[in-house]
Amino acid sequence: MTVRVVLPGHLRTLAKTGKEVELDVAAPVTQRNVLDALEASYPMLKGTIRDHATKQRRPLVRFFACQKDLSHESPDALLPDEVASGKEAYFVVGAMAGG
């Protein structure tokens, strides 16, 4: 499965990549597997989205897809078919905490 992941600006800078990356993700396409694939392709992102050891989402990071907030979903729940098929992107987002 080719999954499209959109990264926030800070992580694009860190990973030296563009706004969107494409990842080969083995089924089942869950948030855990997508993030595992992301960190495998971009090891400099380890620890920036999830805790190294517990794999828990960092408090000020959120996950969106298909106009829904998936931040509090189980990391092992299946992502929507539109994400698994690459039709829709999976968004890693820095929580809004600006002005």
Added chain:
Amino acid sequence: MSGVRLLVGTKKGAFILTSDERRQQWDVSEPHFPGFEMYHLKGSPVDPNRIYASQTSSWFGQVMQRSDDGGKTWEVIGNEFNYVGDPGTHQWYDGTQHPWQFSRVWHLEPSYQDRDTVYAGVEDAALFKSTDGGQTWTELPGLREVSGPMWQPGAGGMCLHTILLDPANPDRIIVAISAAGAFRSDDGGETWRAICHGLKSEWELPDPVAEVGHCVHNLAMHPSKPDTIFMQKHWDVMRTDNGGELWTEISGNLPSDFGFPIVVNSNDPETVYVVPILSDHYHYPPEGKLRVYRSRTGGNEWEALTEGLPQENCYVNILRDAMAVDALDSCGVYFGTTGGQVYASSDSGDTWNAIVRDLPGVLSVEVQTL
């Protein structure tokens, strides 16, 4: 000697400022790691092209960076900082116990002997060591065994912010923690003891002379006199001449003995610099005048250094890691402000110029004499 290189960490990126040995004309780099809080950058005394940097973000956590070409290019290195065992709890601001939790690296101190060995002081307070160029980090847990549950955070968090290494004795390590105190190891970091005798914290601690809990803001040491250490405490400027066995106050005629950084002139171990701040509440200079104070007598007798510094309407702060000295003669002294100015003196503090005025708030300044 061909010049100096300033490594400036700010709230929104790092900047590298370079000059020849005259230190009059400066090149200011584009931002490195733009948008990130750069708590500290420091070069290896063994290999000046080896620079370590702490890149942090409340959103995306701790990232560590390393350069092997003097800051031209960078690579991400290890960012796993795991406490040894269950770190337990420390005091919270209200005196209750609070879980120990890693949040960021405040200070990096590369070894005098080996470019791949570097120490990291972190929040919540602990000391980590890497011997592989920062790829992996191991805690030196003996430090937390010195009354760790009695330590408490300062306003900036419970951070290990100062690491002093003795260039002639790699087994001697001295660290400072807000608000826990100063600590010394004489066996390379295996075992530690508090070195707070002589410190008094009448307004901060129920026992003003407690073994731990003192809010030490910064320490400075001249490499030729490792037993003489100068301290800027929350209140009080102090010195010891026996490696911390006993501290004596040297605030003398300072207009305020509150402040953050303290540095020692590279050419004279008895010439010391501080930047007095009005109080822990105000966090800006007395009378709106930015004045560095210099003592040529190891403390007690201080003179204001004002030429080239704003003497009205100045309400910036100078953070604990934002002052440094080069190794040239005459000694260069540098500091950055929370207002984004970086000031330099190439004549031991007699006169000052702003190298740059409009950076993001400055968190740290280090100097490399090349």
